[in-house]
Amino acid sequence: xxxxxxxxxxxxxxxxxxxxxxxxxxxxxxxxxxxxxxxxxxxxxxxxxxxxxxxxxxxxxxxxxxxxxxxxxxxxxxxxxxxxxxxxxxxxxxxxxxxxxxxxxxxxxxxxxxxxxxxxxxxxxxxxxxxxxxxxxxxxxxxxxxxxxxxxxxxxxxxxxxxxxxxxx
Numbered sequence: 431x432x433x434x435x436x437x438x439x440x441x442x443x444x445x446x447x448x449x450x451x452x453x454x455x456x457x458x459x460x461x462x463x464x465x466x467x468x469x470x471x472x473x474x475x476x477x478x479x480x481x482x483x484x485x486x487x488x489x490x491x492x493x494x495x496x497x498x499x500x501x502x503x504x505x506x507x508x509x510x511x512x513x514x515x516x517x518x519x520x521x522x523x524x525x526x527x528x529x530x531x532x533x534x535x536x537x538x539x540x541x542x543x544x545x546x547x548x549x550x551x552x553x554x555x556x557x558x559x560x561x562x563x564x565x566x567x568x569x570x571x572x573x574x575x576x577x578x579x580x581x582x583x584x585x586x587x588x589x590x591x592x593x594x595x596x597x598x599x
Contacts, residue, residue: 532594
């Protein structure tokens with residue numbers, strides 16, 4: 431009989447979990463001046479992406495199971511971690527400064543597209559390893575959420591673009 435032993439989470443892992451919870455709750459705090467009411471999903475996605483990257487960087491070898499074989503053949507776990515951290519951090523920064531400069535909707539659109547691709551890559555990796563894995567659904571769902579966020583960012587781009595064109599007339 432096999433006994434399942436779970437190692438206690440490191441202090442780093444506990445801090446990451448706390449950070450993700452706080453950032454997600456912050457994303458849902460629509461009364462704050464920094465958060466735009468229509469971007470709660472986008473804040474949550476950006477915070478979750480950043481938190482997931484930090485989780486992968488924890489050093490606990492999150493991707494050691496065979497289910498990650500395909501993904502590990504594409505990038506090392508530390509590279510995936512860096513990709514998620516950078517994507518999430520850039521997305522959070524773009525959301526934080528959104529509206530303070532004319533170019534921020536363009537950055538939001540680009541970073542959110544990268545976010546969608548990163549999650550789609552995870553979904554594809556799990557699909558190639560085991561198409562019946564629940565991870566295929568979950569990472570596809572995260573990628574779809576990013577696509578919904580892209581729609582909002584592109585709407586903002588069209589408003590900026592329209593304002594710019596009207597100024598040129």
